[in-house]
Amino acid sequence: MRLIVTMGIRNLPSHPRPLQDLYRDHLEEAVLAEELGFDNVWASEHHFSEDAWNPSPITFLAAVAARTERVRIGTYVLLLPFHNPVRVAEDIAVLDNISGGRVDLPVGVGSAAAEFRAFGIPLNERLGRTFEALRIIERCFAGEAFSHKGKYYDFPDVRMTTTPVQKPGPPIWVASMGDQSVGWTARRGYHLAAGAGRGHAKYEELLAQFGHDRSTRQVASIPIRVHLAETREKAWDEAEAGLHQVLHFYRTRVDLQSATSATGVLDRLPPIGEFRNVPGIGHRGSQFVVGTPEEVGRALTAYRNKRLTHLSLNFHQPGMDTNAVRRSMETFARELMPSVKTW
Numbered sequence: 300m301r302l303i304v305t306m307g308i309r310n311l312p313s314h315p316r317p318l319q320d321l322y323r324d325h326l327e328e329a330v331l332a333e334e335l336g337f338d339n340v341w342a343s344e345h346h347f348s349e350d351a352w353n354p355s356p357i358t359f360l361a362a363v364a365a366r367t368e369r370v371r372i373g374t375y376v377l378l379l380p381f382h383n384p385v386r387v388a389e390d391i392a393v394l395d396n397i398s399g400g401r402v403d404l405p406v407g408v409g410s411a412a413a414e415f416r417a418f419g420i421p422l423n424e425r426l427g428r429t430f431e432a433l434r435i436i437e438r439c440f441a442g443e444a445f446s447h448k449g450k451y452y453d454f455p456d457v458r459m460t461t462t463p464v465q466k467p468g469p470p471i472w473v474a475s476m477g478d479q480s481v482g483w484t485a486r487r488g489y490h491l492a493a494g495a496g497r498g499h500a501k502y503e504e505l506l507a508q509f510g511h512d513r514s515t516r517q518v519a520s521i522p523i524r525v526h527l528a529e530t531r532e533k534a535w536d537e538a539e540a541g542l543h544q545v546l547h548f549y550r551t552r553v554d555l556q557s558a559t560s561a562t563g564v565l566d567r568l569p570p571i572g573e574f575r576n577v578p579g580i581g582h583r584g585s586q587f588v589v590g591t592p593e594e595v596g597r598a599l600t601a602y603r604n605k606r607l608t609h610l611s612l613n614f615h616q617p618g619m620d621t622n623a624v625r626r627s628m629e630t631f632a633r634e635l636m637p638s639v640k641t642w
C-alpha cells in the first residue's frame with residue numbers, strides 16, 4: 300500500500316489566516332511528508348468558496364516539486380471541465396520536467412453547481428467535456444502533430460513541443476463513481492481515484508470486460524480525513540471545527556448525488572462540541588478517522604481488503620494549527636505507517 304497526503308488548502312471562515320501563511324504551512328507539510336516516508340503529495344481544487352479553497356493546485360505542486368526529490372505529486376482532483384485541455388497538458392508537462400518525472404494527473408468532473416455557473420459551463424456537459432479533454436491531453440503528451448474537432452473542443456494543427464518526462468505521459472486517474480463515468484474510465488484503462496467508493500466494483504468488472512489487466516491499474520481511496528493525538532478528546536478538539544467546515548462545504552455547495560463524504564448527515568450539522576458524538580461521523584462511524592493511534596489504526600483496517608494500491612489521507616482540515624497537523628503526521632508515520640504499507 301502506498302500512502303498519499305492529500306491537501307485541500309483551505310481557511311476556516313470564522314478564523315481566517317493570511318493566505319501566504321496558509322500556503323507556507325502546507326508547503327512545509329508537503330516537505331515533511333517526503334521526510335516521513337509518505338509516497339505521494341496530491342492537492343485538490345475548488346473555486347470561489349468562502350474558505351478560500353486552493354483554486355490552483357498545479358501552481359502549488361510546482362513549489363512542492365522544487366522542495367522535494369522523491370515523493371510523487373499530483374492533482375486530487377483537477378476539475379477538468381473548467382480548463383483548456385491543451386493548457387493542462389502544457390502545465391503538466393512542465394511540472395513533470397520540474398519534478399523529474401514524478402507527476403500523477405487525477406481529474407474529476409466537478410460537482411459544485413456554483414462553480415459551473417461562474418465559469419459559464421453547463422453542469423450537464425461535465426462528463427463529456429472531461430473525457431473529450433483527456434483524449435486531447437493524451438495526444439498532446441505524445442508530442443505528435445494532430446488536429447481535434449469534437450463536441451466541445453476544436454484544436455487545429457496542434458503539436459506540443461514541451462513534452463513530459465514520463466512516457467507516454469503522467470499517469471491519468473479519474474475520480475469516477477457514477478455508472479457512465481466508471482464505464483468510460485474502465486473502457487479507456489485509466490486508474491481509479493475513487494477506490495472504495497460506489498463505483499469501485501463496477502470499475503474492476505469493466506476493466507476485464509474491456510481487456511485491461513487489473514494488475515497494472517492503480518486504485519486510490521477516496522480521501523480519508525484523519526487526525527491523531529494522545530487522546531480521542533484532544534484529537535477532536537484540534538480537528539472538529541475543520542471537519543465541521545468540510546461537511547458544511549458539501550451541504551451548501553455540492554450536488555449531493557456526487558458528494559462522497561457527507562451522505563446521510565447533511566440535513567443538520569450539530570454545533571461544534573457535539574459533532575464528534577454523531578453516529579456516522581465521529582461515533583461508531585468512518586466519515587472521519589479521529590482519535591488515538593490505536594483507534595485510528597483500527598478504523599483504517601476497514602480499507603485493508605478494498606483492493607487499493609493507494610490510501611489517501613487528508614491530515615490538515617480548515618483552521619487546524621500546523622503544529623498539530625505535523626504531530627499527527629509524525630505519529631502516523633511512527634505508529635501506523637510500517638504496518639499499513641505492508642497491506
